[in-house]
Amino acid sequence: MPTSLLDAVDLAAVRAAAGRRTGAAATLLAGLLEGQALAFDPDDPGWLGADDLVVGGAALGEELRRALDEAGGHPDAVAVTEPGRALALAAGGAAVGARRVGAGRTLCLLDAAALADGRTWEGALAGAGLPGLVVLWTLPAAEARAAERLLDAAGWPCERVAADAPVELLAGLDHVLAHATAGALLLAA
Amino acid sequence: MSPSTRWAAVDALERLPEELPEALVVVGAEPGLAVELAELAPQACVRAPGATSRLAVAAGVTRRGRPAIALADRGDADLASLEDPVVVLTEDVALAKAWHRLRRGVLHPVWPEDVAALLHTALSRARPQLLLVGDVDVAPRPAQVPTPAIGQTRVHAEGGQGAVVASGPLVPALRNAVAVLARRGLALSLLEPVGTVPRRLDPAAARRGVLVGPALPGEGDLAAADLRYLELRGASLRDLPDRLGEAFDQR
Numbered sequence: 143m144p145t146s147l148l149d150a151v152d153l154a155a156v157r158a159a160a161g162r163r164t165g166a167a168a169t170l171l172a173g174l175l176e177g178q179a180l181a182f183d184p185d186d187p188g189w190l191g192a193d194d195l196v197v198g199g200a201a202l203g204e205e206l207r208r209a210l211d212e213a214g215g216h217p218d219a220v221a222v223t224e225p226g227r228a229l230a231l232a233a234g235g236a237a238v239g240a241r242r243v244g245a246g247r248t249l250c251l252l253d254a255a256a257l258a259d260g261r262t263w264e265g266a267l268a269g270a271g272l273p274g275l276v277v278l279w280t281l282p283a284a285e286a287r288a289a290e291r292l293l294d295a296a297g298w299p300c301e302r303v304a305a306d307a308p309v310e311l312l313a314g315l316d317h318v319l320a321h322a323t324a325g326a327l328l329l330a331a
Numbered sequence: 332m333s334p335s336t337r338w339a340a341v342d343a344l345e346r347l348p349e350e351l352p353e354a355l356v357v358v359g360a361e362p363g364l365a366v367e368l369a370e371l372a373p374q375a376c377v378r379a380p381g382a383t384s385r386l387a388v389a390a391g392v393t394r395r396g397r398p399a400i401a402l403a404d405r406g407d408a409d410l411a412s413l414e415d416p417v418v419v420l421t422e423d424v425a426l427a428k429a430w431h432r433l434r435r436g437v438l439h440p441v442w443p444e445d446v447a448a449l450l451h452t453a454l455s456r457a458r459p460q461l462l463l464v465g466d467v468d469v470a471p472r473p474a475q476v477p478t479p480a481i482g483q484t485r486v487h488a489e490g491g492q493g494a495v496v497a498s499g500p501l502v503p504a505l506r507n508a509v510a511v512l513a514r515r516g517l518a519l520s521l522l523e524p525v526g527t528v529p530r531r532l533d534p535a536a537a538r539r540g541v542l543v544g545p546a547l548p549g550e551g552d553l554a555a556a557d558l559r560y561l562e563l564r565g566a567s568l569r570d571l572p573d574r575l576g577e578a579f580d581q582r
Contacts, residue, residue: 194395221394223387227412230384234391234399237355237377261409264381268388 147316148309151177157309165205166253166280166305166331173311174249175213181246181321184214192239194235195249198228198256202280206251208227226259228252229277233269236324240273247319249272254281257289266296275324279317280305283330293326305329334471336464336500339407339536340364341445343450344400344420345371354398355455357389380446398454411478417576418453419461426462438462438481438502439499442472445479452481453526460526465501479525490518498523 160174173179183189191315195210197203202248203222211217223231232250239245255280256262269275277298279289303314311329318325341364349355357377358365369376379388379401386408389401393415401408410430413419421427427437435520438453438460440446445462453460460481480484487502488509497505502523508520 196391223453224412227387228410229386230379230381230387231391231394233379234357234377234393235389235395238389238392238395241355261381261387261415262386264379264384265387268377268379268380268384 143279146174147177147179151312153308153312154185156312161304161306163205163209165201167202167205167251167329168304169311170251170278170280170329171206171209173308173315175209175215176284177308177312177315179312179315180210180215180249182210182215182219184216185186185218187216190244191246192216192219192234193246194239195209196232196235196248196249197222197226197251198225198262199253212321213243216306225252225255226260226261227265228256229262229265230268231265232238232275232277233265236269236272236275238309239275245274245327247276250275250277252279252281254278257292258282263296265297270297271326273322274322275319276318277324277326277328278318278329280329280331281320286328286330287327289326298324298326300328302328302330304326305331334443335466335468336440336446337364338441339446340464341367341371342421342483343370343447344375346383346447347400348372351398351454355392357366357385357392357401359385361401361404364403364420365402365404368402372496380487383409386410386413386417387420389417389419393417398542400421400450400454400566413459415459416454416457417459418450420450421463422465424463424465427461430461433455435459435461436482436524437498437576438526440464441499441502441523441531442469442476444465444472449526450477456471458483463499465500469500469503479523483524483525485523487523488513489520491520492518494520494522496522496524498525516540 146177147292156172156176159176162168165169180193182192196257197220207217207220208253229250236248239248239293281289290302293300301314314327318327355377356368356375357379358369360380381383387399389399392399400418400420403426404417424433429454430436439448440449453462486507505521520557576579
């Protein structure tokens, strides 16, 4: 039986880590790293089961790289690209992962800039239905609904949570990471 | 089956799962190569309906260590963002011209026999490549002409009085035209840059360069092709385009 993140995680540590970080993705990064939602092997950068990370936007990418470095991960494994290109890049990676037994998931971190770029819609179409593809999208509450509609129309199961609520976020991560096909967690800031 | 480079490409892609099982082909939903391939080799296909982001999907495939071919049949492919070693396969001359304007070499096979070898070589390169194929029928490849190497200039004829630069289906026709002119006493070189940006064309091979062509990026775009270093000299050669055109008609 799969273990829930909420069963295994030290919630106080996640809250403390979220409080130490700044930026819209602070709680998300705490959930991924201190919440141990992210799969990586500090001793083996090439581990097949490691999560593949694609980030849209330099600032968010730098934040994730720094956080991963602090957690003993491999910051060079994070692909940082333009916000509109990220989901398509992740879809290509997930298509490979889907064909490789034991391959890790592909996590795509987006921010508000991705919503304004039409390529994100194309990326959503390419990624729909692919197993192991997870979008974690932080954006203002007013835009989260629009992103949800976009992904829903492309056939993605979506869940929306508050970006600064660790318990809600971990529960959402739990659900979206358990999906058999591509899924998205929208973090309304 | 017509002996065009387009059909040679379909044939090469169909054989890809056996010859290079790691390779994946990123396809759209437009009629054409993509639909044909999706029917012939569905296990090798990754669907990316949007033309603009299709190359990014292919880049994602190469990021995870698998060779990728992106079929860019039509539409606004995002060429400028592509730095990954993806092979873009297209029938769209406009797309090939846009690629050329980025100072990237276009692979424009002359004969169907060249297509599979060029495709496989392109997949092994560290930089993105664009392979332009078409539905133009050409005569079979002469036995003495080997499959070209990417980045080199294939010399079809050597003559000291000028050079003609061409690619694609123009080459077989120009071979004949250059042969006609040679019999009339005008010795020209015929050069085919194979995936080489023209400014890297070997100046020694084009030593008394008179430029007619290339097929890409097209007439009037010579400045974009940056072929200016080729010397245009010799008053007797000023009428070469007319003479070549006349010989062209007599092939």
